[in-house]
Structure formats: structure tokens, C-alpha cells
Amino acid sequence: MMQLALEVGQTATPEAVMFWILGPLAVVAALAMLLVKKAVHSAILMAFVMVVLAVFYIAQDAVFLGIVQVVVYTGAVMMLFLFILMLVGVDSSDSLTETIKGLRPIAITAALGFGGLMVSLLGRATLGRDAVGLSAANADGNVEGIGYLLFSRFVWPFEVISALLVTAALGAMVLAHQPRSSKKSTQRQQSINRFRGESLATAAGLPAPGVYARHNAVDVPALLPDGTPAPNSVNASLKARGDMLDSNTFDLKKISTQVEEEK
Amino acid sequence: MDASNYLYISALLFTIGAVGVVVRRNAIVVFMCIELMLNAANLSFVTFSRINGNLDGQVMAFFTMVVAACEVVVGLAIIVAIYRSRRSASVDDASLLKR
Amino acid sequence: MGISTSLVYLIVLPFAGAAILLLGGRRTDKWGHLLATALSGSSFALGAYHLIQMVNRPAEMRPTSQKLFEWISVGSFNVDAGLLLDQLSICFVLLITGVGTLIHIYSIAYMAEDRDRRRFFAYLNLFIAAMLLLVLGDSYLSLYVGWEGVGLASYLLIGFWNQKPAYATASKKAFVMNRVGDMGLSLAIMIAFATMGTVSFSGVAEQAHHTSEAALTAMGVMLLVAAAGKSAQFPLQAWLGDAMAGPTPVSALIHAATMVTAGVYLITRSNFVFDAAPIAQLLVVIVGAITLIFGALIGTAKDDIKKALAASTMSQIGYMILATGLGPIGYAFAIMHLITHGFFKAGMFLGAGSVMHGMNDEVNMRKYGALRHFMPITFITFGIGYLAILGVPPFAGFYSKDMIIESAFNSGGVQAIILGSLTLIGAAITAFYMTRVMILTFAGTKRWDEGVEPHESPWLMWLPMAVLAVGSVTSGYLLYHDKALYKWLSPLFEDHGEHEELLKPIVVSALALTMVAIGVSIAIYKYMRENVDSIAPVDVSFITKFVRKDLMQDQFNEKFFMRPGQLLTKGLVKTEDVVVDGSVRAVARMAIGSGSGLRGLQNGFVRSYAALILIGALALIAAIWVVVS
Structure with a gap:
């Protein structure tokens, strides 16, 4: 190309x-x-x-x-x-409906005027000669x-702009950095929390999604031994996004218990 | 082929970018529109460089790119910071300036 | 003219006392009064030293001056802050510091019970400093500073017991009426600057010969207004009676001996203006003549001992003003009467204070009586002052007042006869009301309130009274003898030709004494013959009522100045509110309106700001488009 x-x-x-x-x-x-x-x-x-x-x-x-x-x-x-x-x-800001009254017509009118005047000015501007071309400069x-x-000529702006770049990098770090609001819990503390918590139900870890269900995708909750779904087996962010599927979808209507005898 | 055609297209892209800044609410799209305006200006620089037969315009476009990169880095960091605290990337939600 | 570097210490010493006492606060309560008295006394000592130095120099070398610093320098207008001590100022310096120190001593005892004694002494020192600056300044501007300073001190001291609303009102009245006079002085200074380009005494004296009579007359009239304000002369006399609200030593020092005589000083100092402006001079005479009769009449109806003395002060200063208005023949006699008056009137005020001290601060003379048995020293010193003010030979008043009456008779023309007669009538009325004061206070029967036990004052109080009494006896003769004061002062005034003598001095003296005798006889006839009621009788003639109301001076002021003034103020307030404030408010409303209109644009949405930028860019491009096409 x-x-x-x-x-x-x-x-x-x-x-x-x-x-x-x-x-x-x-x-x-x-x-x-x-x-x-x-x-x-x-x-x-x-x-x-x-x-x-x-x-x-x-x-x-x-x-x-x-x-x-x-x-x-x-x-x-x-x-x-x-x-x-x-x-x-993704959030509501992707919507194209205008919330500030009258802003869109104003913007479009102003832009049309701006573009029109710009083009009109360009059209009337005459260079008086043909473009020189860069073949000489690019020799x-x-x-x-x-x-x-x-x-040579632009070395000073070049240096200044390098300083700007470094500053911007630092600035971005400062802006995006978020100090921890609480102390990071140690492994020991996590262990204590798990066994001294309200119940021992999760002491051995949360159930893994899908595995015990009739579908093994991460967005389907596992089934507990009594047959009810376990919502805490699905990743919280999937739940929050509403991407968690209902385990019932994959329920078998009728379970065939008869094993076909081998002939 | 008249080099000034590039100038027309530059003006059009600039205008479209300006409208985008005003009408779009997503802060990231607004930023992209600003980038579009900067790019339109860069196209003018390059075209004038060709018309005048020296490389100053190109150097200037190069500088513009660097500044635009800086601006994007800082601007996106700001968007992330705002998103963290307000759970929104809409420029309308950050309207505390009036109070 | 000599140069001296120690003049400034005359002022600095008492001023430092005021500063230390006011800034030092309660820490100085224990010894503040002693310090103030010592500083006032050292100022007197310094003044005496200067007097001796002056006496030993030939007449033309006597004045000394001291330049302090360059004060104002604007274009061609230059004023140096400087001091001038000449034959006239030294009289005042010694009077102020001498009487002032005696009154300081008196006040130590008089104010012993007052918890604000330190503040009182601070104000006294402040007054002494300001008064010294007034008489020592070498230009009208320096004088003005001192003039305002004594006004301030007077205000503070009249209202010293400002916890009583009436006293606070009295101080305000004095202050406001004095401001009228102060306006006169500032206008006079402006006239001097506008027409002569200088405000120093020497400069104005030099320029007076080349200046139009109209300008000098205007300046003279303004100076007269100033003098009338400060010296309680007609028509600005009404404040002096109320000024008696202040502690008695204040009345003695400020409102009898020194500050109220500042007007006399001002006119005498400005002799070069008045000598060249006969109309202004005539006005001075008229003001003096009216006041001397006016004050004397008020004095006849006063039951308050201090107010009676205040009326007498007004009247006596009327004599002095009249004398200054007579021109060169009168200046020296005005100053002479001023000095003797300073002695005997201060002495009498201190005597009145002593009586009040013994009578539980009672001021109503109708509740005195027969006090000569209980306060012998006060009686004797007061009596000496009484004889002095009457002009009985050989007391001081005889010499000074007779000289003024004599000058009045010798001033020439019809004017002389009128003025002479007025001064004689004044002398008779003075004799009447002073005898009345003496009889009501020291003679007759006891009319005291119950529980009052009169007693003689402590030695700290009667000692100054005794010293002043000695002054009341001797000062007249000392100053008159061999024309001492006249010769001393004459280098300052322009020479004058010999005046024809209308009446021989001996005849004038005889006439004056006759008039005094008539006045005394009427008083004795009226007040010794029958017992005096302890409450003023109500069924009295119309004239008595009129005089008791101070000849309607307050009512006149109220009707013709206060009410129209209030109306004018109301009108101005209305105008200010509608026109001035109205236009200001209209501008504000415009700003508010446009602001709240534009506020709609400030909606906090970044995108609308971006739209505004876009519109701005459009406007820019449109402007370029218009320019290009």
C-alpha cells in the first residue's frame, strides 16, 4: 500500500x-x-x-x-x-438522545456556518503559484x-516537548493512581476469616461454576447437591453485567435412567 | 491534482470533529473527536509543507502528534479517575462547575 | 531673630506625659498624676528660662524660632512645621504652663476620689501640649493643629464624666459649636493661601500690605468667626455655660484662663490683617461689646455658681475682644487683661471647686450661705479674685480693665462714647452679679441641705488658690508699672499716633469705680436685706425669666439653625437616596440583570461551553470573512 x-x-x-x-x-x-x-x-x-x-x-x-x-x-x-x-x-452516555435542550441545532448550525465560511475562504484564497512540491526538500x-x-532549527521546541511528554506520563500515573483505602489482608488473615466466619459453608472455597451443572460455561451457576443453583459460583462481575444464565435453561426434562443394554 | 483539495477536506474533518465534541456525550468519543480535529490540522500542515516546498510544516505536524499523545494520556487518565468516582463516562454527569 | 533648639520641648514634655498616661493604662494609675504635674511644671520652668533669656536680649533679638521639619511641599506651596517664641507667645506659654501646673496640683486632691484620675491628668497634659502648640506655631496651619487639639482636649474634659448623658451632650454641644468656628479658621487659612500664597505669620504680615482690602476683610471676618467659636463670643457663645459640666479644674484652666482666650490670641496675632481691614475690626468691636453685656446679663440670673462664673468669663473675654478690635491701642491691654483675668478667674473657679468639694458637689448658690465661717481660706482667696474682677484698686483687674475702658473712650468719634458707656455699664453689671455670688455663697444664713458639713479643703487645693490670689493682687500692678507689658509687646505691633484723650485717666477710673459701687450697692440692697429663698422664686418679671433662659440663646439657635438644618439634612438624605443612591442602584440592577441573564449560559455542562467556543470560532471566521471580502 x-x-x-x-x-x-x-x-x-x-x-x-x-x-x-x-x-x-x-x-x-x-x-x-x-x-x-x-x-x-x-x-x-x-x-x-x-x-x-x-x-x-x-x-x-x-x-x-x-x-x-x-x-x-x-x-x-x-x-x-x-x-x-x-x-x-458501556453506559448511558452512549445514547444519542440529546439531553441539553437546543444544543444540537445550535451546534449543527454553527458548524455548518463555520465549515461553509472556511470553505468559502479557502476557495477565495489564491496562492498565485503552483505548489512547489517537496522533491527538492526531500532530496x-x-x-x-x-x-x-x-x-538544528527546532531543537529547543523538541527538548521542551520531550519534557512535556515526561510530565504527561507522570501526570497520567498520578491521576490514575488510587491509594488503598484499607490494609491489604495477609494470607493468615484470609484464612482466619474463612474458618472463623459466619458459617463454614465456604471454608473449602466457593463452588466452581458450571462444573456440576449440565453445562460447563463460566456464566452458568453450579448446582448444589440438593439440585438448587449456587449463584455465588459465578464471577461477581458477570452477575453485575447481567450475563449470568439461568441454570434451569439446561435442565433435562426427563432423565433416562435406563441404560441401554449392550447387545 | 490541486493540493488545495486537501485543505478542503481538512476543513471538513475539523468541522465534523467540532460538532462531535459538542453533540456526543461519551467522554471517550469526545476525545476522539478532538483527535480528529488535531489530525485535520495536521493534514493542513502537511499540505502547506508541500505547497511551500519545505519541511517546516511536517516538523510542526510531528510536534502536534506528540502533544496530542500527551493530551490523550492525561485525558484518558482523567476519564478513568472520573469513572472510578462517578461510575460514568458521560461528560454531562461531571457538571459540578456551576455549583 | 534667634534660633533655639529647645522650643519643641515645651510641647514635647506635656505631650509625652499624655502619651505615657494614655498608653500605659492602669499601670500608671499610682504615679500618673505626679508625672503629669512634674512634666507640666518642667515645661513651666523651661518657659521661665526662655523668658529670662529673652529679657536679657535687645528687643529686636527677642523672638526665637525653631524649624522642626518640612511639613507640606506642594508646588509653590511650602509649609514648614516651625515654632515661634516671641514676646506675645511667651506671655501665653507662662500663663498656660503656670496656671496649668497650679491646676494640676489642685486636681491631685480634687480628683483624688475619682477612679479615672489618671485619664483626667492625661487629658490635662494633652490640653497643655495642644495649647502650647497653638501659641507657639509659626504659621496659621500649625496654629490650626493646636486649635483642633485644644478643641479635642476640651471635648474630652467637658465630657469627662460622660456616664451622665447631660454631660456627654454638653461636650457634644461644645464640640459642634466649636466646629463652626473651626470652619471659619480653615476658611481664613484658605483665603490667606489663595490671595497671598503663604500661611505663615511672617509671610502674611509681609503680604498684608500688598493685598486687597476686600480679601483682608474676608479673612478678618473668618478669623473673627474662629475666635468667636473658641472664645464663646456672640453669636457662638451658647456652649460655654454647658461646658461647666466638666470637672471644676477643667473649667478653671480651659474655660476660664487659657483655651477660651485663644480667640484673643488669634486676633492679636493677626493684628496685621485687622489693622488693614477696618470693617473686620469694627465687627470685632461690635462682637466684643455685645458679648460683654450679654455675658454680664446672663450672669445676673444664674444660681449655679459655675455657670455664673462662666457667664462672667464670657463677659470678660468680651472686654478683651473689644480691646483687640480697637487696634494698636488695645492689643497690649487685651493681653494684659487676659493675663490678670487668667489669675483671678482661675482662682475663683478653684474657689468654687473648693466650695463644691465641701458641700457635696452642690452647685446651687441658693443652697449655700454663711460659708465664710467654715472655709476661711477659700473665702479670702475668692474674695481677692472678686475684688480683682470688680476692678478695685490695687487689685489686678483695676489696672487691666481700666485700661480697656480708657482705650474705648479714647478710640475716637461717636464710637468711643458708645463703647466707653457700654464698658462702664458692663462693669456695673459685673459688680452686681459678682457681689450676688459672694453674698449668696459666703454671707447670709445657712440654706444647706441636710447632712451637708462644709469644711475647708486640703492644703493641696488651697495652695494653688493662694498662689493665684497673690497673682490676682500683684499681676496688675507689675504689668502696668512703667508700662511694662506695653513696652514688652510694642515691637510686635505697628506704631500708632497719639490719640486725643477724651477723658483723663483719673476721670475714667473715677467713673468706673462709681459704676462698680452702684452695682455692689444694688446687690447688697437686694440680697443682704432679706433672706434668700433656697428655691428660686417663680413669680418673677418677664425680664428675669428671659435672662434666666440665657436670653433665649439656645431657643434662638434651635429655631433658626437646628430646625432648618434638620430640614436641610432630611432633604439631602432624600436627594442622596433617590438621586445618588438611585443611580448607583440602577447601575447595580443593570449589572444584576445582565448577570442573571448571562448566568443561564453557565449551566455546568462542558458541552455547552464547547458549543460557545464553536460559536466564538464561527464569529472569528465570520469576522475574517468580512474583512477579506
Whole structure:
């Protein structure tokens, strides 16, 4: 794909073809990002837009940035987004119904005006010359050119931004860190709790899910010897999510006690 | 192929991102929309770099990416912290600013 | 003019006493009064030292000055805080510190039972310091500071027993009426600055010759208002009678001997203004003449011994003001009468205090009587003061008052005859009411309340009275002899031509003594012949009632100044409320309205803030769009 992008970047017509295919797709994907309900879908669409932008970068002789875009954005940042999405889970904020009255029309009107004026301004702005192109600047290679600039003219911002990065990493740790509110119980304490607790029923550990039932999945509660289900055999988070299945589902209506005699 | 076409698409993506920030309630989607706006700006940088024939725009886009990465890291940490205390990732639920 | 570096200590010593006593609090209760007395006494000693130094120098070298610091320096306006000790100020310095120290000593015993004695002495010292600053300041501005300082001390001391509402009201009345005078003084200072560009005495004296008579007249009138306020002269006289609410030593020191004479000092000090402004000078004479008769009339109807003496003070200061209004021929005699009056009136007030001390603080003379047997020393010292104020030779008042009457007769024209007659009538009325005081207090029969046991005061109290009595006898002759005071002061005043003598001095003296004899005879006829009721008779003539009400001075003030003032205040309050506050409130309402309108935007939702940012960006882009197209 990269080789293709590089090639279409060289000549006008292929680039145009690529642009007119990928460009509308990117816009549609971006719009869809706003309209889909699930945040995970939004993230996938976002990743698509970013990959398209990476192609655009490469097509415009910004090979290094294109690669960085894929690696850093699509690879790292979007994965971080997905990771947090999984951590935080699904909740009512995924709903698309507007709760603040009148906000949506205002936003859309303002955005239409903003975009329209922007496009209109761009349309009226004239450069007065053709694009110069980067073949001269990239004579020694795009990475070399950027590296040269980074460590000569932009070395001071580069250093500052490195400090910012370190600060951000530390800040994220500080923000996400949560000190324990109680002392971590020792193994001895846990043992005491188990045997001196209210009952000895769980002294040997909780029943494992599924195993003694007629289904061996983790989301089905085990059956106790008297035939009743044991809800505490299922993981608490599955219960909380409502993903626990009823053990009755797998009840056999009639148990055949007769073993077919071997002939 | 006129390079300014990229500018148009950049403006459109920026606008879409801005609308997303306003209309979406999920804090993570809001963040993604902000990323979209930053990316749209980056596309402009790269395009101008091409138009002007030097690499300054690309360097600037590179810096933008780093800053965006910082912002994502801190922002997501904040979301996690808020989620821990409020059990919600909705930006509307964190509306204590007015009191 | 000499330079001295020790002038400031005259003021610093008593001021330090006030500061130590006020800031030291109860710790100084045990020895505070002794310290205050010692500091006042050392100030007197320093003053005496300066007098000796002055006497030994030739006349033109006598004044000394001391520059303290650069006070105000704004553009072309420069005022240095400086002190000036000349022949006039030294008289006051010695009078203030001398009489002041005697009264300090007297107060040690008089206030012995008062639990706030330390505070009393602190205020006394504060008064001495402020009064010294008043007479030592070398500019109107320095004088003004002292002028306000004595006003403050007077206020604090009149209301010293402020637990009694009437006394607190009296101090407030004195303060408010004094403010009218203070306004006059500040206006006079402003006029001086506006027309002459300077406020120092020497500067104004120099510029007076080049300044228009109108400006000088205005300044003179304002100075007269100031003097009338401080010296209880018509029409600002009403506060002095109520000021007797303060402890008796205060009445003796502040409201008889020193502070109330500040007006005389001010006019004398400003002689260069009044000499060049005949209209202002005429007004001074008129004010003095009215007050001397006015005060004397009030004195005839007072049963309160202190108020009778206060009325007498008012009247005597009227003499002094009249003398200053006569121009160069009168200044020296005004000061002379001021000094002798300081002695005999302070002595009489202390005597009154001594009587009150022995009579359980009773002030009504109708409840005295026959006290000469019980308080012989008080009787003798009071009697000497009495003879002095009457002007009986060779007591002090004879010399000083006769000189004023003589000057009045010699001032020329029709004015001279009117003024001379008025001063003579004043002398007769003075003789009448002072004799009345003497008879009611010391002669006649006992009219005491039950349980009162009069006794002579302790030596700490009668000693100052005795010293003042000696002064009342000798000061007149000492100052008159060989024209001592006249010659001493004359370098300060412009020379004047010889006046024709309308009446020979001996004739004036004879006339005055005759008038005094008439007054005394009427009093004896009226009060010795029959027993005096211990309650004032009610069925009296209209005139008596009128005089008893202080010639309606309070009613007049109330009707013509207080009520319209209240109306004006009400109107102003209304205006302030509707116009000034109204516009302010309207602005506030506008702010509140727009604030509560805009508050709707502040709903706490981040997304609506983001929408606002978006709208802002739209506005920005729109502006660019408009500019570009």
C-alpha cells in the first residue's frame, strides 16, 4: 500500500483518483463516527480516518509522518482508546438522545456556518503559484530532512516537548493512581476469616461454576447437591453485567435412567 | 491534482470533529473527536509543507502528534479517575462547575 | 531673630506625659498624676528660662524660632512645621504652663476620689501640649493643629464624666459649636493661601500690605468667626455655660484662663490683617461689646455658681475682644487683661471647686450661705479674685480693665462714647452679679441641705488658690508699672499716633469705680436685706425669666439653625437616596440583570461551553470573512 501511495503521489492523475476515492470515504467515516451509537464503532471508524490520513501524508511526500501516523495514532493512541473503552464499559452516555435542550441545532448550525465560511475562504484564497512540491526538500530523504530540522532549527521546541511528554506520563500515573483505602489482608488473615466466619459453608472455597451443572460455561451457576443453583459460583462481575444464565435453561426434562443394554 | 483539495477536506474533518465534541456525550468519543480535529490540522500542515516546498510544516505536524499523545494520556487518565468516582463516562454527569 | 533648639520641648514634655498616661493604662494609675504635674511644671520652668533669656536680649533679638521639619511641599506651596517664641507667645506659654501646673496640683486632691484620675491628668497634659502648640506655631496651619487639639482636649474634659448623658451632650454641644468656628479658621487659612500664597505669620504680615482690602476683610471676618467659636463670643457663645459640666479644674484652666482666650490670641496675632481691614475690626468691636453685656446679663440670673462664673468669663473675654478690635491701642491691654483675668478667674473657679468639694458637689448658690465661717481660706482667696474682677484698686483687674475702658473712650468719634458707656455699664453689671455670688455663697444664713458639713479643703487645693490670689493682687500692678507689658509687646505691633484723650485717666477710673459701687450697692440692697429663698422664686418679671433662659440663646439657635438644618439634612438624605443612591442602584440592577441573564449560559455542562467556543470560532471566521471580502 505504501509503495502504491508513493507511486500515485508522483503523478497527478493517480493521486487525484486516490484522493477522490479516499477523501469522500474519510468524510463519510468521520460523519458516521458521530452518528453511530456504540463508542467502539466510533473508534474503529476513527482508526479508518487516521489510516486514510496516513495515506494522504505519504501521497504528499511526507513519508515519515505517514508511518508515524499509522504507528503512533492508529497503533498506539487508538488502541489506548479501545483499552479505556473496555475498561470503562458501556453506559448511558452512549445514547444519542440529546439531553441539553437546543444544543444540537445550535451546534449543527454553527458548524455548518463555520465549515461553509472556511470553505468559502479557502476557495477565495489564491496562492498565485503552483505548489512547489517537496522533491527538492526531500532530496536527501524525507526522514533525513525532518531529522536535520528537528536537531538544528527546532531543537529547543523538541527538548521542551520531550519534557512535556515526561510530565504527561507522570501526570497520567498520578491521576490514575488510587491509594488503598484499607490494609491489604495477609494470607493468615484470609484464612482466619474463612474458618472463623459466619458459617463454614465456604471454608473449602466457593463452588466452581458450571462444573456440576449440565453445562460447563463460566456464566452458568453450579448446582448444589440438593439440585438448587449456587449463584455465588459465578464471577461477581458477570452477575453485575447481567450475563449470568439461568441454570434451569439446561435442565433435562426427563432423565433416562435406563441404560441401554449392550447387545 | 490541486493540493488545495486537501485543505478542503481538512476543513471538513475539523468541522465534523467540532460538532462531535459538542453533540456526543461519551467522554471517550469526545476525545476522539478532538483527535480528529488535531489530525485535520495536521493534514493542513502537511499540505502547506508541500505547497511551500519545505519541511517546516511536517516538523510542526510531528510536534502536534506528540502533544496530542500527551493530551490523550492525561485525558484518558482523567476519564478513568472520573469513572472510578462517578461510575460514568458521560461528560454531562461531571457538571459540578456551576455549583 | 534667634534660633533655639529647645522650643519643641515645651510641647514635647506635656505631650509625652499624655502619651505615657494614655498608653500605659492602669499601670500608671499610682504615679500618673505626679508625672503629669512634674512634666507640666518642667515645661513651666523651661518657659521661665526662655523668658529670662529673652529679657536679657535687645528687643529686636527677642523672638526665637525653631524649624522642626518640612511639613507640606506642594508646588509653590511650602509649609514648614516651625515654632515661634516671641514676646506675645511667651506671655501665653507662662500663663498656660503656670496656671496649668497650679491646676494640676489642685486636681491631685480634687480628683483624688475619682477612679479615672489618671485619664483626667492625661487629658490635662494633652490640653497643655495642644495649647502650647497653638501659641507657639509659626504659621496659621500649625496654629490650626493646636486649635483642633485644644478643641479635642476640651471635648474630652467637658465630657469627662460622660456616664451622665447631660454631660456627654454638653461636650457634644461644645464640640459642634466649636466646629463652626473651626470652619471659619480653615476658611481664613484658605483665603490667606489663595490671595497671598503663604500661611505663615511672617509671610502674611509681609503680604498684608500688598493685598486687597476686600480679601483682608474676608479673612478678618473668618478669623473673627474662629475666635468667636473658641472664645464663646456672640453669636457662638451658647456652649460655654454647658461646658461647666466638666470637672471644676477643667473649667478653671480651659474655660476660664487659657483655651477660651485663644480667640484673643488669634486676633492679636493677626493684628496685621485687622489693622488693614477696618470693617473686620469694627465687627470685632461690635462682637466684643455685645458679648460683654450679654455675658454680664446672663450672669445676673444664674444660681449655679459655675455657670455664673462662666457667664462672667464670657463677659470678660468680651472686654478683651473689644480691646483687640480697637487696634494698636488695645492689643497690649487685651493681653494684659487676659493675663490678670487668667489669675483671678482661675482662682475663683478653684474657689468654687473648693466650695463644691465641701458641700457635696452642690452647685446651687441658693443652697449655700454663711460659708465664710467654715472655709476661711477659700473665702479670702475668692474674695481677692472678686475684688480683682470688680476692678478695685490695687487689685489686678483695676489696672487691666481700666485700661480697656480708657482705650474705648479714647478710640475716637461717636464710637468711643458708645463703647466707653457700654464698658462702664458692663462693669456695673459685673459688680452686681459678682457681689450676688459672694453674698449668696459666703454671707447670709445657712440654706444647706441636710447632712451637708462644709469644711475647708486640703492644703493641696488651697495652695494653688493662694498662689493665684497673690497673682490676682500683684499681676496688675507689675504689668502696668512703667508700662511694662506695653513696652514688652510694642515691637510686635505697628506704631500708632497719639490719640486725643477724651477723658483723663483719673476721670475714667473715677467713673468706673462709681459704676462698680452702684452695682455692689444694688446687690447688697437686694440680697443682704432679706433672706434668700433656697428655691428660686417663680413669680418673677418677664425680664428675669428671659435672662434666666440665657436670653433665649439656645431657643434662638434651635429655631433658626437646628430646625432648618434638620430640614436641610432630611432633604439631602432624600436627594442622596433617590438621586445618588438611585443611580448607583440602577447601575447595580443593570449589572444584576445582565448577570442573571448571562448566568443561564453557565449551566455546568462542558458541552455547552464547547458549543460557545464553536460559536466564538464561527464569529472569528465570520469576522475574517468580512474583512477579506
